[in-house]
Amino acid sequence: MKSKKQNDLVSAEPHPFPEFSVADTGALTEDAPLASALDVNMRMLKRVFQDDGTFICREFFSGPVRCFAVYFDGLVNNTVVYESVIRPMIEYIESPCTPQRIAREIIINIETKIVNTAKECFDAMLAGDSVVFADGYGQAVVASTKGFPVRTPEEPAAEKALLGPREGFTESVLMNVAMVHRKLKTVDFCAETMTFGTRSGTKAFLCYLKSVVRPELLSEVKRRLSNIDMDGILDSNYISEQISDCRNSIFRTVGMTERPDVVAAGLLEGRVALIVDGTPVALEMPYIFMETFQTAEDYYQNFWFASIGRLLRILCFILTVSVPGIFVSLVSYHQELLPTDLALSIASAREGVPFPIAVECFLMITVFEILREASQRLPGNIAQALSIVGAIVIGDAAVSARFIGSTTLIVVAFAGITGLISPRLENSVIVLRLYLLIAGSLLGLYGILFALLSVFFHLMSITSFGVPYLAYWFVPRGQDQKDVLIRAPWWTMRTRPSFFAKDRIRKGE
Amino acid sequence: MKRMLCFIFTMLNVLSLSGCYDYHEINNTAMVAGIGIDHGKEFHYKVSVEVIRLSGGESSTPTAKVISEEGENVEDCLKRLVNVATKELQFSHCKLILFSDSVTEEGVSNLVDAFMRDPQYRSDLFLAAVQGSGAREMLSIGEKEERIASYDYVSVIENSYRETGSVPPTKLYQFSMDGDQTMLPLFTESDGKYSVDGTVSLVKGKKFGLLDLEKTQSVMLVSGEYRRGELLLTTEDGVEIPCQIRSVKASRSVEDGESLSVFVKLECYIRLTSMPKDFDLSTMHGVDAAEEKISALLSEKLESDWQWAKERELCDVFGLSVYVYRHAPYLYDLRNAGDRAKIIELKSECKVTLENFGFSDERISK
Numbered sequence: 001m002k003s004k005k006q007n008d009l010v011s012a013e014p015h016p017f018p019e020f021s022v023a024d025t026g027a028l029t030e031d032a033p034l035a036s037a038l039d040v041n042m043r044m045l046k047r048v049f050q051d052d053g054t055f056i057c058r059e060f061f062s063g064p065v066r067c068f069a070v071y072f073d074g075l076v077n078n079t080v081v082y083e084s085v086i087r088p089m090i091e092y093i094e095s096p097c098t099p100q101r102i103a104r105e106i107i108i109n110i111e112t113k114i115v116n117t118a119k120e121c122f123d124a125m126l127a128g129d130s131v132v133f134a135d136g137y138g139q140a141v142v143a144s145t146k147g148f149p150v151r152t153p154e155e156p157a158a159e160k161a162l163l164g165p166r167e168g169f170t171e172s173v174l175m176n177v178a179m180v181h182r183k184l185k186t187v188d189f190c191a192e193t194m195t196f197g198t199r200s201g202t203k204a205f206l207c208y209l210k211s212v213v214r215p216e217l218l219s220e221v222k223r224r225l226s227n228i229d230m231d232g233i234l235d236s237n238y239i240s241e242q243i244s245d246c247r248n249s250i251f252r253t254v255g256m257t258e259r260p261d262v263v264a265a266g267l268l269e270g271r272v273a274l275i276v277d278g279t280p281v282a283l284e285m286p287y288i289f290m291e292t293f294q295t296a297e298d299y300y301q302n303f304w305f306a307s308i309g310r311l312l313r314i315l316c317f318i319l320t321v322s323v324p325g326i327f328v329s330l331v332s333y334h335q336e337l338l339p340t341d342l343a344l345s346i347a348s349a350r351e352g353v354p355f356p357i358a359v360e361c362f363l364m365i366t367v368f369e370i371l372r373e374a375s376q377r378l379p380g381n382i383a384q385a386l387s388i389v390g391a392i393v394i395g396d397a398a399v400s401a402r403f404i405g406s407t408t409l410i411v412v413a414f415a416g417i418t419g420l421i422s423p424r425l426e427n428s429v430i431v432l433r434l435y436l437l438i439a440g441s442l443l444g445l446y447g448i449l450f451a452l453l454s455v456f457f458h459l460m461s462i463t464s465f466g467v468p469y470l471a472y473w474f475v476p477r478g479q480d481q482k483d484v485l486i487r488a489p490w491w492t493m494r495t496r497p498s499f500f501a502k503d504r505i506r507k508g509e
Numbered sequence: 510m511k512r513m514l515c516f517i518f519t520m521l522n523v524l525s526l527s528g529c530y531d532y533h534e535i536n537n538t539a540m541v542a543g544i545g546i547d548h549g550k551e552f553h554y555k556v557s558v559e560v561i562r563l564s565g566g567e568s569s570t571p572t573a574k575v576i577s578e579e580g581e582n583v584e585d586c587l588k589r590l591v592n593v594a595t596k597e598l599q600f601s602h603c604k605l606i607l608f609s610d611s612v613t614e615e616g617v618s619n620l621v622d623a624f625m626r627d628p629q630y631r632s633d634l635f636l637a638a639v640q641g642s643g644a645r646e647m648l649s650i651g652e653k654e655e656r657i658a659s660y661d662y663v664s665v666i667e668n669s670y671r672e673t674g675s676v677p678p679t680k681l682y683q684f685s686m687d688g689d690q691t692m693l694p695l696f697t698e699s700d701g702k703y704s705v706d707g708t709v710s711l712v713k714g715k716k717f718g719l720l721d722l723e724k725t726q727s728v729m730l731v732s733g734e735y736r737r738g739e740l741l742l743t744t745e746d747g748v749e750i751p752c753q754i755r756s757v758k759a760s761r762s763v764e765d766g767e768s769l770s771v772f773v774k775l776e777c778y779i780r781l782t783s784m785p786k787d788f789d790l791s792t793m794h795g796v797d798a799a800e801e802k803i804s805a806l807l808s809e810k811l812e813s814d815w816q817w818a819k820e821r822e823l824c825d826v827f828g829l830s831v832y833v834y835r836h837a838p839y840l841y842d843l844r845n846a847g848d849r850a851k852i853i854e855l856k857s858e859c860k861v862t863l864e865n866f867g868f869s870d871e872r873i874s875k
Contacts, residue, residue: 336601
């Protein structure tokens with residue numbers, strides 16, 4: 001039975017669609033109902049999408065009834081559209097062809113939905129669905145015909161692992177959620193749908209295990225996500241930067257991963273994950289400092305090797321950050337602390353070098369970062385050529401030409417290599433290394449100490465969704481220490497981390 | 510705003526309390542390897558420094574040159590040296606201070622004290638004396654032979670101490686700690702080469718006498734500084750027993766009996782380097798007898814060396830009076846003699862354990 005409003009719309013001429021407005025922001029602000037006259041609906045759609053070359057409007061008769069289907073080329077699977085929507089409609093000759101009959105009897109092998117407003121039609125079309133209109137009805141049928149190209153899951157380049165799963169997220173959010181869901185076959189698994197961006201309409205899923213996650217953490221995450229006001233969200237980092245606790249910090253307080261196994265492990269520990277459409281990078285919350293030294297592989301190999309690897313990463317982080325600064329401060333201010341042979345070797349290598357050691361170090365670090373940045377963006381074969389140029393020209397020729405000292409080159413190269421061992425801290429390391437270098441150049445070891453303390457205080461002061469960023473470093477509880485500096489055997493880790501989970505019992509559930 | 514002010518004031522403090530004033534490029538400084546102190550011709554002192562020369566390049570070995578200046582005091586000499594040196598002198602890697610014979614006779618306490626108070630010198634740099642030639646001549650050997658002589662002399666002292674135990678490795682801080690009595694390694698020249706042939710005994714910083722390596726060994730055994738080395742014992746019959754001390758544990762105590770004495774107890778592990786005729790180390794009893802014999806000879810040697818020094822008024826080189834003063838000051842005060850060292854007696858008890866012997870014990874055979 002038609003409502004009074006719908007009757008008015010049918011009888012009223014001209015139809016209200018000419019007055020239908022598209023707001024300046026690009027979003028529909030008026031939830032206008034559909035007209036029962038087919039031509040009015042068609043005119044409205046063609047006017048709205050007149051500048052979009054991918055918009056397709058296909059007219060046909062279903063028996064005696066005039067119909068048309070609209071969709072966007074490239075967003076739909078054309079075969080599905082013709083075989084499951086248009087062909088059954090054309091072959092249907094019985095009358096009357098109502099939207100309800102189309103949804104229930106004609107289009108039978110794909111998901112359908114009846115919509116009443118123009119906005120619902122637009123949303124469906126933009127999401128890759130087809131919308132079928134029949135003459136004489138103020139309703140339309142949305143048929144699920146999504147079929148845009150999707151990349152197959154590959155091993156993430158930034159989080160490679162020799163052991164363990166090799167799959168990584170893709171740009172399809174549904175596929176990504178499915179990958180996580182496949183690892184957590186439990187009714188506890190929740191994936192709440194969210195949409196971000198008034199123009200981009202980016203779909204995202206907030207995933208968590210409802211019996212494990214702390215309610216206050218979940219509500220805090222939802223509150224921050226709801227405060228995001230942006231017209232376009234093209235990557236998860238758009239969201240990450242807006243929900244971080246300390247937005248000006250060089251340290252991440254929201255985790256990012258491309259691996260479904262990492263997300264699944266995080267959810268099992270009581271974390272919340274946000275999987276965003278159009279990007280293979282999922283967000284993890286909360287995220288603490290210690291996680292930057294953890295890799296997925298730690299959990300897939302023997303705990304001894306995993307622990308050694310983790311300690312090595314921590315050591316390398318300390319070295320890569322501090323070695324250039326300490327080297328400059330020792331050579332410039334505290335030569336008495338150097339062993340005599342080393343002091344002689346450094347002095348001998350620096351004979352005839354025109355720059356002060358601090359400038360030399362700064363230049364070499366800059367060159368190293370330029371080479372690294374260039375090689376990251378270049379294709380493999382050109383990057384190889386670049387590394388050869390870097391090694392020969394910067395390494396050998398510059399030392400031979402007395403442009404730099406060989407010891408400085410060794411120190412910078414050592415700092416650079418040790419910095420690559422923790423990819424998650426790569427960007428922070430660049431800033432910290434320069435900070436300590438400047439401090440060491442100006443104030444010697446006193447400056448290094450001062451800089452390290454300031455970094456430490458900063459780390460102590462920040463939190464990630466209420467969890468201290470240096471959580472577990474200073475917690476005396478034995479259970480919490482089993483996955484911090486070392487990775488204890490699985491059989492000893494009976495509880496989940498205390499800061500994250502509501503239900504802490506991991507074993508014996 | 511409050512945070513910003515805090516930050517600004519902190520930075521102001523940091524920058525004003527420290528800064529780049531002590532910044533110096535390592536290649537713009539001339540590292541000094543050793544210092545030699547002689548008496549000058551025009552002025553009182555003549556200070557020579559051995560400066561390391563860097564030729565640059567990856568495979569080049571550093572050489573040295575010696576520059577000297579005279580002045581009324583050491584500080585004055587060092588200031589004058591700045592005008593001669595092409596680069597800023599850097600003393601933090603200086604490892605040796607050499608005193609000439611005449612300087613040690615005059616006294617080195619004030620000189621050492623000045624070096625000790627200056628933070629740019631390492632407190633563990635070695636002190637030594639040279640006899641027969643000047644300190645400058647001794648350092649100049651390196652310039653001729655294109656090596657760093659000071660570091661080589663330091664290696665000689667360290668090796669001699671480590672292997673023979675007969676050279677005291679006296680360092681700058683030890684000189685201050687040892688008080689009135691110190692021994693310095695003594696280098697003597699022979700055919701243009703310098704070697705350690707004994708020690709100079711300093712009392713209150715002044716040269717008191719010379720000791721050969723054998724006597725130095727006794728002093729170091731008594732003082733507990735001996736580690737290991739060759740030892741030659743001689744029996745009453747004139748038979749020599751060469752042996753090697755592998756390790757020593759010494760303990761001292763003050764005894765107030767009929768005479769004020771210091772009791773020294775030594776536990777030595779000894780290896781015989783050649784077998785004396787009257788030793789029978791094939792049986793347990795023979796080993797025991799040999800151990801007793803060597804123990805007695807060692808005790809006798811220590812006590813006789815003590816007597817020798819005492820007769821020559823060198824008794825302070827053993828440092829026993831200092832030991833009594835530190836560990837039994839009440840006794841030291843009671844015996845209010847003029848020269849306290851003369852009334853102190855040395856009593857020693859040695860327990861020697863032989864390491865290299867072979868015997869057939871009946872029990873083992875069974």
